[in-house]
Amino acid sequence: MRFFWMFLYVASVYMANRTMNDFMDLGWFGMLSVGTLYFGAVFTLRDKLHTYGLRVVFVAIALALLVNVVMAYQYDTPIRIIVASFTGILISELADTGIYQQFKAKSWLTRAVTSNAVSIPLDSFFFSFMAFYGVNSAFEFLHEGALPTTDIMKIIWADLLFKTLVAGGLALLINMYKTKRMGKQ
Numbered sequence: 770m771r772f773f774w775m776f777l778y779v780a781s782v783y784m785a786n787r788t789m790n791d792f793m794d795l796g797w798f799g800m801l802s803v804g805t806l807y808f809g810a811v812f813t814l815r816d817k818l819h820t821y822g823l824r825v826v827f828v829a830i831a832l833a834l835l836v837n838v839v840m841a842y843q844y845d846t847p848i849r850i851i852v853a854s855f856t857g858i859l860i861s862e863l864a865d866t867g868i869y870q871q872f873k874a875k876s877w878l879t880r881a882v883t884s885n886a887v888s889i890p891l892d893s894f895f896f897s898f899m900a901f902y903g904v905n906s907a908f909e910f911l912h913e914g915a916l917p918t919t920d921i922m923k924i925i926w927a928d929l930l931f932k933t934l935v936a937g938g939l940a941l942l943i944n945m946y947k948t949k950r951m952g953k954q
Contacts, residue, residue, distance in 0.1 A: 771821040775829045778814040781807045782833040786840055786854055789900075792924075799927030800920065809935025812865060812888055816881040817943055819869055830862050853899035861892035878944040885936045893928040897921050 789804035811833075818826045834855060841851040865888030872880040901921050 771818065771825055774814060774817050774821070775825065775832070778811060778818060778829050779832050779836055781810045781814060782858065783836050783840060785811065786837060786846075786850075787844075789850070789854075795927060798930060799923040799925075801927040801931055802924065805928050805931050806935060808892070809889075809932035810939050812861075812885045812892075812932070813881055813936045813939040813943065815862060815865065816869060816877070816884060816940070819866075819880070820877070823866070823870070826866055830858070830866075833862075834858060850900050853896045856899060857892045857896035860895055861888040864888050864891055877947065878940060881940045881944075882937065885933070885940070889932045889936060890929060893925045893932065897925045897928065 785804035785807035787804070788807065789802050791803040793801045793803070795801050815826060815829065818829050837854050837858065838851065840846070841854075865884040868887050869880050869884040872883055875883075898921060901924065902918070
């Protein structure tokens with residue numbers, strides 16, 4: 770099963786990066802990158818990988834980083850996106866892993882939610898500012914010129930909201946499945 774969870778983790782990182790430049794203006798809820806919906810799952814999937822050991826977690830993170838670089842090369846992704854994505858994943862996933870390990874005595878759900886509460890904001894801030902600060906807008910619904918900080922903050926707000934919803938929802942589903950399986954044993 771660890772290869773299944775590892776595949777889902779790496780595939781989610783891949784899909785998040787493939788769709789990160791597709792934005793939806795959600796008004797008060799901010800500007801949402803479609804990639805955020807995939808990336809919300811990344812944090813909880815990595816937490817699930819912890820059940821197979823720390824080595825598996827680090828292999829999965831390394832594979833995700835490798836897929837990022839290969840994909841970026843294949844699709845001529847701008848270097849700022851590669852650096853932002855690589856940095857965001859590295860910082861947030863390592864922080865998440867460290868926090869998750871500190872709560873080993875707690876339930877899996879508590880560990881996942883606690884570590885995600887730190888890693889999701891880290892990823893959102895690092896990636897968004899590194900990827901979009903001072904960049905000319907390529908999105909139809911944005912005005913001409915540099916992407917202003919207010920728009921970056923809208924992206925971060927939507928990222929935080931939807932990554933948290935996706936990560937939390939997936940954590941609840943995995944926990945319910947795990948609880949149900951344990952009850953049948």
